[in-house]
Amino acid sequence: MSLFKAEFRRLLKRRFVRYMALVGLLVLVAVAVGTFVTNHKIGPAQVAAAERRAEQEYQQSVQWATQEKQQCEKDKAAGRTDDKRYPPDCAEMMPPPREAFEARWFLPSTFDFREQFEPMITAWAAILALVAFAVGASFIGAEWNSGGMMNLLLWRPQRLKVLLTKLGALLTGLLALAVVSGGLWAAAFWAIGNLRGTTAKTTAGVWESFALTGLRGIAVVVVAGIVGFALASLGRHTALALGGALGIMVVGQFGLGIVLRMAGVKFVEAWLLPTYLLAWMQKKVILEDWESCQASFSGECKPQTMEVVWQDGGTLLAVAVVLTLGAAMWMMRRRDVA
Structure with a gap:
């Protein structure tokens, strides 16, 4: 059996992977059911x-x-x-x-598929990205922690090939999960639009826009899996990746935001990770600084604005992959695996 097939089978047989995938799918189902229940078809009555x-x-x-x-x-x-x-x-x-x-x-709340499905794609990508990060970290972290990685390297002493093959198996599974769940997600909300709202004006151009947003969502899922995998490989333990992610969110996001606001920095959101992820998914995020005032000819006071576009978000995702995966590959080559 080839190394890739063996690693892919190992991925599918891990209970943590199955549980995380099941939890992610259950959350998606809960969101879809909640949307169905809280919306209504608008008729003459x-x-x-x-x-x-x-x-x-x-x-x-x-x-x-x-x-x-x-x-x-x-x-x-x-x-x-x-x-x-x-x-x-x-x-x-x-x-x-x-x-x-x-x-x-x-009027009761109704689901307009054309107007409201794109934010649902972002929600789908965010949920799957969390699953991908945890699965990626566990897949390699458990191997290091249990000694399975050392045993595998005795059989296949090609360090980088083994590491990248494991990553390839992980990404194959994540892509399959993302594609299948994404198709079911679109079908579910199309049905919600028909039963509890409207699907009017959903042209071919609208579907193309949804497809591109979905592809960007898949990219977020893939990046999350790679970063989780790389961090756990660097620390040789799942906990390092999960702890690092928690530290980034608590210290690097909330703490940094508080410090920047206390310092009176303009456009604090421009320093925070979620802004760039939203810009990547939504194509553009406009930040406003209400502490400043730009008077118009009519005397109206308008805040200063700053645009964060999808290219900025894409650059950040690429940098995250290069830094984390590059560091994991470098450490894999240079240090002892015993």
């Missing part, structure tokens, strides 16, 4: 109910405004004034116009 609700809200507002105006006139006549509650002239207290109460405000 729902529109009529929303119109009735808008009319009720309008009538209540008119009644309240009338009562307040009468009370204002009584208080003015009695010599009691309350500048915080009433205007100088009670006649200014008028009920809002009927058109201020739109029926669409009272």
Whole structure:
């Protein structure tokens, strides 16, 4: 049997891998079911109910405004004034116009596939990326911790070939999981759109945009698996990769964000990892600095903005892969495996 086939079988037979994949899929199912339950198909009955609700809200507002105006006139006549509650002239207290109460405000939530599926792709990628990181770290970390890696190198003393073959088997499994779950994810939300919303205006161009977003999501999953694998290989233990990820999130994200805000740094989010991952998935993220003011010709105060585009996110992902995997390969070559 070839080394790749042996490693791929070992990947599939690991209980941790199966459990993590199952947990990730259950989370995805829970998100899909929650979306289905909380959305509704909009029909004539729902529109009529929303119109009735808008009319009720309008009538209540008119009644309240009338009562307040009468009370204002009584208080003015009695010599009691309350500048915080009433205007100088009670006649200014008028009920809002009927058109201020739109029926669409009272319609139940509905799932618009064309408008709302792309954020769901980002959620799918984030969940699978967590699974990929944990699986990648466990796959190589457990081998080092149990001594299986040393035994394998006695049979195949080609260090880098063994390491990269393990990585290839891992990525093959992750790609299969991502492709299959991604297809089922799209099918599930298409069904939700048909049953609990609308799929109108979903053109070929929209599907192409969804496909490109999905490919970027698969790239995030692959990178997460590689980084987890490389960190665990560097530390020869799964815990180092998981601890490193926790340290980056707690110290490198929350702590860094707090320090930068205390220092008054502009565009704090530009220093945080999630911003670049969102930019990679959403093509662009616009950051705003509300501490600054750029006055327009109309006198409106607009905050300064900064754009983070998908190329910035892609560069960060590439750097993460090169640094972690490169370090793992270098350490594999130079140090003793005993």
